[in-house]
Each structure stands twice: as structure tokens, then as C-alpha cells.
Amino acid sequence: MPDLFQSIDTRGVATLTLNRPARHNAFDDGLAAQLTMALRSLAAAGDVRLVVMRAAGPSFSAGADIGWLERMSHAPFDENLADANALAELMHCLDRLPKPTVAVVHGAAYGGGVGLAVCCDIALATESASFSLSEAKLGIIPAVIGPYVTRAIGARQARRLILTAETVSAVRARELGLVHEVAREGEADALLEKFIAALLRCAPGAQAQAKAFVASCAGRLIDEHLVRESARRLAELRDSAEGREGLRAFVEKRRPDWSWAGGKRDVSQAPHR
Secondary structure (H helix, E strand, O other): OOOEEEEEOOOOEEEEEEOOHHHOOOEOHHHHHHHHHHHHHHHHOOOOOEEEEEEOOOOOEOOEOHHHHHHHHOOOHHHHHHHHHHHHHHHHHHHOOOOOEEEEEOOEEEOHHHHHHHHOOEEEEEOOOEEEOOHHHHOOOOOOOHHHHHHHHOHHHHHHHHHHOOEEEHHHHHHHOOOOEEEOOOOHHHHHHHHHHHHHOOOHHHHHHHHHHHHHHOOOOOOHHHHHHHHHHHHHHHOOHHHHHHHHHHHOOOOOOOOOOOOOOOHHHOOOO
16 A cells, blocks of 8 residues: 555645554655655646645654664664755645645644644644654654744744643644644534635635745844835736736626636736736
């Protein structure tokens, strides 16, 4: 059985499903490489509008496979470093994917599993989900996911969770900012569909621009340079084919047509309406 399932529906919703249930979807170098390759392919796919990250079995992901970690601890340092860089690249690729991403977390999300959730734009969890940055119990730290966790919940809360390696509930995870919403058992799919519907109503090019702009704003002083940059981005998007289509559709009281967008062909070449 493959460690990773991929599907794309007629709406352009791609789903990546971790499929190592016997290992609680702990990932090793092989699965990390498969995920990175799949994300790069989906980023370039013109028929894909958004990506959902899910998992089979009782857990979302137990993080890094212990056998993999032990193997790397005995590897030459150059090999060890290259392996760590590959894992860091997976998280960066997911975080910067130019399409909306949604994580649906159930059961345990430990270590790197937390990283997958916080690198997605939207994270949903079932009531039974639990979260832990458990690396300190193994004598290591959540290094490659640390920047994304800290961005999500702030340095103060990140220190506590990393130092104690404690497990928190889904409700507490929402309070901290690890996830956005918590669904009752059996209702996660309905909540996911609400987010998918909302995401599909928006312009794919604008969504890609929005993700890049939010990333560029993080931690920056709102100075003259950022003010001018924000004005330039607005002007460029109003002058784009998507911007014209969206505004025209609003005036005409109809849903905008994004069928020519999202990479199916160059948005800049779409006809003005």
C-alpha cells in the first residue's frame, strides 16, 4: 500500500492523505520526499484550486518515525544535515504553496504532525484530536517546524509547549492558535466543505498574491516602503483580468468566472470583460 494517497476532484480540490496507519502516520525520509514532490506537482497543476491534508487510521501524524530518527543519529553529519534540510524543505514548500491549504486533524498530531497543521493556511481539528511538541522527550527540538509554530502561537506559548512537551486538547489548541476550528466527531467533513466552498468562490490568482503578501508583511514595520508596496499591489490587481472579472461580476450581480484562471492559462492574457 502506498504511504501517500492523492486525489483531485472535479472542482480542483486535491486531497493528500497520509497512509501509514500502523505507524500512526509517522513520516520518514521516504514519505517526506513523496509529500514534497506531490506539493510541488500540485503547485504547478493548472486544474488544482486548493489542497486538503488528511490522514488515514486513528492518528493524523505521530511526527517523525523513531526508526528514521535513530538511523539519522548514527549517520555521517553531512548525510544527517542533508536529511534535515529535506524535511525543512517539505515544511517550507507546504507553507509557501501558492494555493490555499487546509489541514483536517484527528487523533494525535505530534511533532512534525503539528508542523503540517500550522504550515497549512487553515487547520481544522476534531474534538478528539490532541497536539504535542514532543521532541524534547527524545533529546531533540522541533527545529524545522519551530518557526511556523512560533508564528502561529507566539514565542511565549511556543516556549511552554516545546519545553514541557505536554499534550493539549483540540479546544486548547484552538485557544492557542494551533488550529482555527474544532468540529464535533462526525462533523469535520461538513465543516471542511464550508471552507472549500468559501475558498472556491475567491480568485485563485488573488489568493496566491494574498499568501505571498501576508508572508512579506509578517514582522515588518508599517513604514513608507510597505505602505507604497501595498498601494502598488492593489493597483496591479485592480488592473488584472481577475480584478476586472471580479468587479464586473459584482456589478452584474453574478458569480465571477474563474474558469480561465488558476494556471489553466495566463491570467494576464484573459479577455477583459
